[in-house]
Amino acid sequence: MRYHPHNRHFLFFVQPDYEEMSRRAARHLHAKVRERPDLLLCAATGGTPTRAYRLFAESWENHRREVSRLRVVKLDEWGGLPPGDAGTCEAYLREHLLGPLGVTPDRYLGFRPDAPDPAAECDAVASALDERGPVDVCVLGLGVNGHLGFNEPGPALHPHAHVAALSRESLEHPMVRHAAGAPLFGMTLGIGDILRARSVLLLVNGAHKREALRRLITGPVATEFPASLLWLHADVTCLCDADAAEGL
C-alpha cells in the first residue's frame, strides 16, 4: 500500500546527481532570502547539504549586503566532543555557512558542544528560539534510520530542543568517525520546532539513502521513522538525486 499520494504540500523532485540537487537547493534558499532578508534558516550539518551551502554562499558573492540580515539556528550538535573538534556541527557550520556568509554572533543560535549542563543548554536554545522563531526555512538531511537531527526513531518524539540518546546509526555517522572521542549524547531541536518551520527543504542523495527515502515516500507516519512526520507539514520540498530515488 502506498500511504502518500503526491500532493502540493510535499513536493518531491529528482535531480540527476548530487551537483544538480545542490544547485537547485542553493537556488531555493537564495530565493527565500530574497523574499525575506532576515530569514531564520535552520541548518542541518552532515555530508548532504555541504555543496548546497557552498553554492548558496557563492550566490551572494556580489550582493553581500542583501544577505547581511540572514539568521541561522543550528539543528543539532554532538555532546561530549571537545569544543574545537573538527567533527562538531559547530566546526562544520563555521566552515560551510557562518564563515562564508559572515553571519555575526548576534544572528546565530546554536547548542555549545561543551555546554556544562546540556539540559540547561537545550532549555536556553528553546527559549531563544521561542523569541526569534519560528524557523523560516528548515534544511534537513535524512538519516539512514529516518532520524531528523537527533530526533531518533522510538515510541515517542520530543517537541522541543532536548538532550537525545544517540542511535547506533548516529554513533557510526561519518562526521564523528575521526573525532577525538565518541560523542556521548546529542542536543537537537525537537520535532515540533521542525514542524513549526514555515517551510522545510529536505535533501536526500546517494544509494545508501534509497531505503530510507522509500520508507519516507511509501510508509506510514510513525515516530519509529521520524522523517515520516514531515507528511504532517504544509510546505515541504524534497530534493533528491537519482541514486537515492532509484526504484521509486
Ligand code: PGA
Ligand atoms: P548525512 O547525514 O547528510 O551525512 O547523510 C544525515 C543524517 O544522518 O541526519
